[in-house]
Amino acid sequence: MPASADQSAPALVVRTRRIPDPGDLVAIIPPDVDSADVLSWLRDGEGFVGWGRAAYLETSATSRFADADAWWSDLVGRAVVRSEVEVPGAGLVAFGSFAFAADSASPSTLIVPRVIVGRRGGLAWVTTISGSLEQPPSPREQPIAVRPANLQTRPGALDEDGWAQAIGVAVQRISAGDLDKVVMARDVFITGQEPLDARWLLERLSTSYRKTWTFSVDRLIGATPEMLVRREKALVTSRILAGTIQRTGDDEHDLALAASLARSSKDLEEHEYAVRSVAEALDAHCSSMNVPEAPFVLHLPNVMHLATDVAGVLSDSSSSLALAAALHPSAAVCGTPTWKAREVIADLEQMDRGRYAGPVGWIDSSGDGEWGIALRCGQIQGDPATIRLFAGCGIVAGSDPQDEVAESNAKLRPMLSALHD
Ligand SMILES: C=C(O[C@H]1C=CC=C(C(=O)O)[C@@H]1O)C(=O)O
Numbered sequence: 001m002p003a004s005a006d007q008s009a010p011a012l013v014v015r016t017r018r019i020p021d022p023g024d025l026v027a028i029i030p031p032d033v034d035s036a037d038v039l040s041w042l043r044d045g046e047g048f049v050g051w052g053r054a055a056y057l058e059t060s061a062t063s064r065f066a067d068a069d070a071w072w073s074d075l076v077g078r079a080v081v082r083s084e085v086e087v088p089g090a091g092l093v094a095f096g097s098f099a100f101a102a103d104s105a106s107p108s109t110l111i112v113p114r115v116i117v118g119r120r121g122g123l124a125w126v127t128t129i130s131g132s133l134e135q136p137p138s139p140r141e142q143p144i145a146v147r148p149a150n151l152q153t154r155p156g157a158l159d160e161d162g163w164a165q166a167i168g169v170a171v172q173r174i175s176a177g178d179l180d181k182v183v184m185a186r187d188v189f190i191t192g193q194e195p196l197d198a199r200w201l202l203e204r205l206s207t208s209y210r211k212t213w214t215f216s217v218d219r220l221i222g223a224t225p226e227m228l229v230r231r232e233k234a235l236v237t238s239r240i241l242a243g244t245i246q247r248t249g250d251d252e253h254d255l256a257l258a259a260s261l262a263r264s265s266k267d268l269e270e271h272e273y274a275v276r277s278v279a280e281a282l283d284a285h286c287s288s289m290n291v292p293e294a295p296f297v298l299h300l301p302n303v304m305h306l307a308t309d310v311a312g313v314l315s316d317s318s319s320s321l322a323l324a325a326a327l328h329p330s331a332a333v334c335g336t337p338t339w340k341a342r343e344v345i346a347d348l349e350q351m352d353r354g355r356y357a358g359p360v361g362w363i364d365s366s367g368d369g370e371w372g373i374a375l376r377c378g379q380i381q382g383d384p385a386t387i388r389l390f391a392g393c394g395i396v397a398g399s400d401p402q403d404e405v406a407e408s409n410a411k412l413r414p415m416l417s418a419l420h421d
Pocket residue numbers: 183185226241242243244305331332333375376390391392393394395411
């Protein structure tokens with residue numbers, strides 16, 4: 001297995017106990033935990049946080065998903081798990097984040113924390129792994145997370161003008177018939193004075209973007225609105241997003257914009273490619289599927305998206321991670337046809353996406369789990385005072401480069417606000 005030498009896969013002893021409601025889950029993460037060891041998956045007050053590393057895997061290349069799935073099955077097979085709580089996410093859980101491209105220099109990872117504190121459907125629990133005696137501290141005892149100061153911004157691979165030019169080239173290639181759709185992304189670096197504190201970002205993202213999944217895995221931190229795949233027993237679901245309009249802050253005007261988004265042929269085309277890519281990949285694993293005919297409009301604080309929720313009944317024993325591997329990369333982050341869009345991305349973006357736009361989420365010992373697409377996020381760098389933010393936009397024949405620059409800025413807003421406000 002092509003994994004790093006410092007991976008560890010001991011036989012784990014796992015214990016889950018019910019606890020009284022712990023309140024704010026981010027506030028419970030101890031302040032002395034390095035941001036690299038802060039784990040989170042939160043939406044609308046539910047989900048879990050974790051910290052420490054009881055076991056982890058680093059892997060890369062084309063086999064990254066298969067390596068991780070095999071490693072996880074082996075770990076689960078040897079673990080001793082005692083759980084008082086029977087909900088998905090209780091017991092043994094790994095958090096994971098996978099590189100977008102097989103040739104990325106960024107490793108993909110699965111991390112089993114030492115402590116997990118979760119809440120779901122009125123139940124709260126703590127899981128300790130490998131007999132760790134760490135207790136979840138009371139939220140009141142935690143000092144406030146550190147506010148970033150004196151932030152400086154610099155463009156990544158391309159500045160706004162360079163990126164707009166690259167989009168112009170992508171539109172030409174689409175118009176020439178080379179491909180139907182490509183998702184083009186750009187990056188921005190933000191540097192502060194002190195190491196960035198994952199808890200600060202999570203606190204802001206989870207309160208301002210409650211309908212997104214707020215994640216932190218190995219210093220990749222963000223708030224994604226897109227669910228690549230969720231498996232809960234035999235039920236498989238996916239939330240597909242593509243097609244965007246910025247919000248103005250004026251509710252009445254935003255409603256009119258939502259109606260125009262739902263009628264926009266350019267956005268509906270962009271959306272249709274994304275739905276088709278997910279539905280076709282899921283079909284191979286499902287005995288029946290429901291794919292709504294028309295999208296709905298998802299309202300987020302910064303933007304509105306065309307959204308489709310697909311559901312299916314699983315017909316094989318694929319884990320949630322194997323399903324994520326089958327669906328990645330969907331046309332919400334790559335394009336149509338996939339192979340051609342990959343080529344155009346590699347040619348025009350001029351950057352390694354790292355884990356941006358790759359699957360991020362969690363898996364439990366039954367294989368159930370949730371894998372979002374890592375969007376509206378940033379990767380804290382080797383220099384822990386620097387974070388690299390990403391945003392991308394679906395490009396079709398009717399796309400206008402300057403509109404896409406504005407859209408990418410709106411998609412950067414969740415992270416920028418979390419850093420600056
Ligand atoms: C690629 C991103 O968004 C995707 C998800 C929703 C809407 C999208 C769009 O309208 O272009 C993108 O497909 C991103 O946020 O970086």
